[in-house]
Amino acid sequence: MSKNEKLAKLTVEQKIKLVTGKDNWSTQGYEEQGIDSIKMNDGPHGVRAEYTDENGQRKFYLTTAYPCAAACASTWNRELVHELGKHLANECAYVGTDILLGPGVNIKRTPLCGRNFEYYSEDPYLAGELAASYINGLQENGIGSCIKHFAANNQEYDRGHISSEIDERTLREIYLKPFEKAIKQSQPWAVMCSYNRINGIYASQNKKLQNDILRDEWNFEGMVISDWGATHDRGLCLKSGLDVEMPHCKETFDELSDDLRKGLISESDLDIACERIIGTAEKIAHAKSKRNCVYDKKSNREFAEKIAEESIVLLKNDDGILPIKDNVKNIAVIGRFAEQPVAQGGGSAGVVTDEIESPLTFMRQRAESKYNISYAAAYLNGHPVCAPDCVGNAIATAAMADIVIVFVGDTEKTECEGIDRTSIKLHQYMEDVIHRVTAVNENVIVVIQAGSAIDMSGWINEVKGVLFQYYGGNSSGDALTRIIFGDICPSGKLAETFPTSLEDTPTAKFDSYPGNGPSVVYNEGLMVGYRYYDTAKVKTLFPFGYGLSYTSFEYSDMHLSSSDISNGEEITVSFNVKNTGECDGKETVQLYIEEIAPCTFRPRNELKNFTKVSLKAGEEKRVELKVGHDDFAYYSVALNDWHVNGGRYRIKLGASVEDIRLSSVVNVSR
Numbered sequence: 001m002s003k004n005e006k007l008a009k010l011t012v013e014q015k016i017k018l019v020t021g022k023d024n025w026s027t028q029g030y031e032e033q034g035i036d037s038i039k040m041n042d043g044p045h046g047v048r049a050e051y052t053d054e055n056g057q058r059k060f061y062l063t064t065a066y067p068c069a070a071a072c073a074s075t076w077n078r079e080l081v082h083e084l085g086k087h088l089a090n091e092c093a094y095v096g097t098d099i100l101l102g103p104g105v106n107i108k109r110t111p112l113c114g115r116n117f118e119y120y121s122e123d124p125y126l127a128g129e130l131a132a133s134y135i136n137g138l139q140e141n142g143i144g145s146c147i148k149h150f151a152a153n154n155q156e157y158d159r160g161h162i163s164s165e166i167d168e169r170t171l172r173e174i175y176l177k178p179f180e181k182a183i184k185q186s187q188p189w190a191v192m193c194s195y196n197r198i199n200g201i202y203a204s205q206n207k208k209l210q211n212d213i214l215r216d217e218w219n220f221e222g223m224v225i226s227d228w229g230a231t232h233d234r235g236l237c238l239k240s241g242l243d244v245e246m247p248h249c250k251e252t253f254d255e256l257s258d259d260l261r262k263g264l265i266s267e268s269d270l271d272i273a274c275e276r277i278i279g280t281a282e283k284i285a286h287a288k289s290k291r292n293c294v295y296d297k298k299s300n301r302e303f304a305e306k307i308a309e310e311s312i313v314l315l316k317n318d319d320g321i322l323p324i325k326d327n328v329k330n331i332a333v334i335g336r337f338a339e340q341p342v343a344q345g346g347g348s349a350g351v352v353t354d355e356i357e358s359p360l361t362f363m364r365q366r367a368e369s370k371y372n373i374s375y376a377a378a379y380l381n382g383h384p385v386c387a388p389d390c391v392g393n394a395i396a397t398a399a400m401a402d403i404v405i406v407f408v409g410d411t412e413k414t415e416c417e418g419i420d421r422t423s424i425k426l427h428q429y430m431e432d433v434i435h436r437v438t439a440v441n442e443n444v445i446v447v448i449q450a451g452s453a454i455d456m457s458g459w460i461n462e463v464k465g466v467l468f469q470y471y472g473g474n475s476s477g478d479a480l481t482r483i484i485f486g487d488i489c490p491s492g493k494l495a496e497t498f499p500t501s502l503e504d505t506p507t508a509k510f511d512s513y514p515g516n517g518p519s520v521v522y523n524e525g526l527m528v529g530y531r532y533y534d535t536a537k538v539k540t541l542f543p544f545g546y547g548l549s550y551t552s553f554e555y556s557d558m559h560l561s562s563s564d565i566s567n568g569e570e571i572t573v574s575f576n577v578k579n580t581g582e583c584d585g586k587e588t589v590q591l592y593i594e595e596i597a598p599c600t601f602r603p604r605n606e607l608k609n610f611t612k613v614s615l616k617a618g619e620e621k622r623v624e625l626k627v628g629h630d631d632f633a634y635y636s637v638a639l640n641d642w643h644v645n646g647g648r649y650r651i652k653l654g655a656s657v658e659d660i661r662l663s664s665v666v667n668v669s670r
Ligand code: BGC
Pocket: 042, 043, 101, 148, 227, 228, 348
């Protein structure tokens, strides 16, 4: 039966039911008309799916919690994120999920956003590239992806009502760009609208976003679903391009029936949405027959570890304190998170899982008879103190050790959907533990489990080493241990700037967060993340793209395939990267462009490509990166389109945005 024949067989009542969802997680199915129900589940760091057991009890499948999106982004590894899609697909197939609700590509506008751990980056290019890899990985393996939250949901504070007031250029270049890239490069089967309003209009009933931009400009072919409970005027949503309301809500059925009776919506409005839903159900049916997924818990957990290995960022390593050297005998491990790590942030992204690896267990195993490991909890998870003498024990333990490793971080209560953080510092009791430990031992390494930037100004000068672990999911204990002992070289780099303090962030400088009353005005415009710090020359704690290694890399011999580029053309940037140290490692090279004499305001550097190169000690490789004419474009409000200013541009290759190693000039014609 063709799509049209199926549609023709539906009554009006059935059509309204189709666009209003069946229950919490599925759309309505109609066997007689050959329309399958579509099952969706969260996403994005694993599959959170429920079932009812033989006693009628509601249970969750125990699936794999992969490192959070912020961690995945710090791998800067498209292939790894693509492969993550494949692993997620086999878990989805196992639990019966057709569409996974992820990835989330909202831009990290402020480090306070409670969901930053669920998002990739402050940079639209990086977020869009990784999202496309994730989506392709899932969909090539027969599971649909639902990219979210469209759009400009950059804070949790008042997310259900607030209007993100954004000028057109900023909207296009920063907040819509990751969606645009991902839609064009991977055509996800679904898009989820956000809760907030954009320039006064709720995302769910925003015709400009859903129909004019997403469908007409970007050629999105799938269905648009609401975030859970994000609809307001359901008839208006339908006319503005929202296809399915989720979850099912009985009142909406009545509302749409009324709207139809009153002529506020027509049956053809319903038909358009139903056709898209039927089209998606057909895609799923077709994909099911092709699915070649084998559920293998062990391989999923091992893969989660592989991501963790590449996501951990070495931020500080004075005197080469890491990796632990052979002359070290006594290691003190301080902090409950060593034993019970915070593996995930809070909210709908939380995967129900088992067997979360404890770094302490792996460190003890790895130490064997070579090192003595002593441990003191120092605090309870999420609580400032444990027993009164608990911190005292920790200090005594630290005082006797050659090296101290202190575990600190945020928790799923402080970094959580629905609320923003109120501070970007560690809780005071954790800072106190660090101070007291550094007072008795000068060889201190801090391991941070958190989902977003942390202000370390209060203690960073007192410690020698800092490893940022993010929320690492099930299997990051072993990965962390292997980095600490030097079995592998750290290769994570920050996909977000770590500011020196909250006061230094652009939203603080421009007084543009969290907004007052009905709206939050994005006064900082394009000056988001490194675009601000780098252009305004504001000192950062750690810049975008930064991460240390145990080895060193040298860049040389940069060559452009042409010194001119015109509309529709591409140039190849080639260069050498050499591992000049003594251990094997991986280097992420970032390509930024800068317009030399802009007549229109431009951020100083903009990321336009990157690659991660794996090099044995002493090895050198020739690497190529492409840059297209479109990469030089900005969004012209006057033309209402992307536009390239003709002129000279610098193409730069850097180890971070603040560590540019090579550059060449190219002439760009309009
Ligand atoms: C979240 C979405 C999530 C949905 C379903 C909403 O509250 O914003 O990201 O997919 O719930 O759990």
